[in-house]
Amino acid sequence: MPRNRTVLVIDDEPSMLRYMRTLLELDSFDVETASNGAEGISRIEKGPVPDLVFLDLLMPGMDGLEALDRMRKIRSDLKVVIISCVSDTAKVVQAIRSGAQDYLTKPFEKHQLDHVLERCIEPESGKTELVCEVEDLDGGGFFLAATVAMKKIRSEVGLVANVDIPVLILGESGTGKEIIARLIHQTSGRKTRPFMKVNCAALPADLLESELFGYDSGAFTGANKAKPGKFELCNKGTLLLDEIGEMPPHLQAKLLHVLQDGEFSRLGSRASIKVDVRVLAATNIDVQKSIENKTFREDLYYRLNAFTLNVPPLRERREEIPQLLRHMMSRMSEDYGRSPLPMTPKFIEACSQAPWPGNVRELGNFMKRYLILADENLAIAELAKQLETESPKSPAKAAAAAAGADTSDLKTMVRGLKDGAEMEAITRTLIQTGWNRKRAAEILNISYKAMLNKVRQYGIKPPRSSALHFADKDAS
Ligand SMILES: Nc1ncnc2c1ncn2[C@@H]1O[C@H](COP(=O)(O)OP(=O)(O)OP(=O)(O)O)[C@@H](O)[C@H]1O
Ligand SMILES: [Mg+2]
Structure with a gap:
């Protein structure tokens, strides 16, 4: 007989402990409870380690953050879900940075608890069917999350969206860094304000500087008229600094200043301008390496990575490919005014096995070609070639x-x-x-x-x- 999974709930409110016990026992979990941090810690010390801990953030005496730190010192692999109130968002962000797995905001319902359980506990064998979450993005496109890793990212997006801190989004090319940035913007209170993107790799240094900070008339030859930069145009909105790892060092210093004080001046001007811009940054290079090589400022890195999202490459979340294919097919066929093409198990299998070095972008381009050429054998042959030429x-x-x-x-x-x-x-x-x-x-x-x-x-x-x-x- 497989053992039931154990959940420990730590909360000072008896009604909350009862509520959690009822919901969790419905799903056949063995439930243990503790009414304060110290009791929870001694339960972890005694062992065996529970599969999951729900931990209230606000408790008299030792608060959730301290209890989290102490429990994770005892068991670094402990999975902890924070239970919090809406007003505690900044603390929840801190808890996630200290290793909490996920969070639940009070009051919550059964389906919200189920989502967290789905993300935090390995599915029992036989129950591996992935349920995907799909959201439309303002300005076109969609965001799909089916694997635990991607659902965790979605949950973290919801968390950081309303805390005005910079977020550093890391991941290989085509993994979805930009759509995650868009999702953060549209989930945040800034959603009715502009979302803009500047690609730091696509412009030479001086152009990038005027693109970001603008210039006054006479700042350089040809600057006949003053022009505001993205930081001004994006006031009250969200600015994505894409390929941040490619930003020239002197601009990194200027950016650090804006992040610290919300102030900068246009090129050729001494007047300082104050703005309220939320900065998100994305890169596919190894920033730690760039810091070692002195091409990226360490102080800027620590400013930007107030919260980091690591987007996994598609090859590490292949289980998501069938769902991505289905959603891409239905949306693309609509966009191109064509009937959706059938996708046989053979086709889906070939797609699931392909290496996709260009990640989701490459998968999307492949689907466009398939939709236009409408030849399954040709598409499968293309994938086989991809495998052959891979290494x-x-x-x-x-x-x-x-x-x-x-x-x-x-x-x-x-x-x-x-x-x-x-x-x-x-x-x-x-x-x-x-x-x-x-x-x-x-x-x-x-x-x-x-x-x-x-x-x-x-x-x-x-x-x-x-x-x-x-x-x-x-x-x-
Ligand atoms: N989770 C996802 N759900 C749906 N579509 C996705 C997802 N991730 C990526 N895509 C699609 O893949 C393409 C590439 O995504 P995006 O531009 O966000 O990647 P990126 O990580 O910013 O890439 P790069 O580093 O090359 O700039 C887009 O067309 C996007 O819509
Ligand atoms: Mg991008």
């Missing part, structure tokens, strides 16, 4: 794979050969410039943005030693 992804292999394709598919073959040659030239130039993508773009006479896109498209990776530092870029 090592050599241009010769890509070309050979394309050349070996059915000769009736001349277009595919020619495209494969062209791509192979292009990829070889880019890889060679990157090696030659020590992975300086700006220099490589100049040598090949393409824009920096095009270079970043090609590197991503072909999945060109730097040598292992520098792999983290030079992770894929995108200058969309």
Whole structure:
């Protein structure tokens, strides 16, 4: 007989303990209770460790935050869900940063408790069907979360949305950092105000500075008229600083100043301007490495990472792929005015196995092609090719794979050969410039943005030693 899972509830209100006991026992949990922090801690010391702890934040004597710290010192793997009131949001953020798994806001109903249990406790074997949460985004698109990791991110988005602190969103290219930023904005009290994005990798330093902070007339040759920057235009709203890891050092200092004091001055002006902008930052590079290499200011990092969201790559949440496919198909077919295409188990399986180095973006592009070409076999063949060329992804292999394709598919073959040659030239130039993508773009006479896109498209990776530092870029 499998054992029942144990839940410990720590709360000073007897009515709350009774309520939790009733709800949890309905789901066959073994429920233990403690009416203060000290009692809860001694229960953890005694063991065995419960599968989950619900911990009230506000209790007389030792409060929830202290109890959390002490319990996690005893058992660092302890899973704790904070129970709080709406007004405690800032403290809940602190608790999540100190290792709490999730939170519940009083008063809550059974379905809200169920969502938390679903996110925090491994499903019993046989009950693995994922229930997905989908939300429409203002301005188009949608956000889907089906795995525990993504539902946790959604729950954290809800938490940080209304606390005006910067959020650092980390993850590989195409994992959904921007849509998470949009979700934070539209869940927050700023939702009727502007949401803007500045890509720090797509502009040279001086242009980036005027884009962010604006300029006064006469600030530089050609500046005939004053122009406000994004910080002014976005007042009371949310500004996403994308590819923050690429921001030049002198601008990092200026940004730090705005984050600290909410003040800055336009280029060519001494007058200081006060703004109220919520800053979100995203990057796909390893910021710790950049700090070590002194290309990223440590003090700015600590300002920005008041809260960090780590978005996992798609290959680490493959269980989500079938749901993403279904939702993409129904929305894209509507957008393109086409009937949805069937998706056979074979098709879904092939998609679930593919490596998707470009993550959800790549999956979306693949679905667009499938919808237009409407040929399941071709789509599956494309995925097989992706697997074949994945490791090592050599241009010769890509070309050979394309050349070996059915000769009736001349277009595919020619495209494969062209791509192979292009990829070889880019890889060679990157090696030659020590992975300086700006220099490589100049040598090949393409824009920096095009270079970043090609590197991503072909999945060109730097040598292992520098792999983290030079992770894929995108200058969309
Ligand atoms: N959870 C998700 N649900 C639905 N669509 C998603 C999800 N995650 C990503 N996408 C889609 O994938 C594409 C890429 O997402 P997004 O632009 O947010 O990625 P990113 O992490 O910012 O990438 P980059 O680092 O390259 O800028 C978008 O079309 C987005 O709608
Ligand atoms: Mg992005």
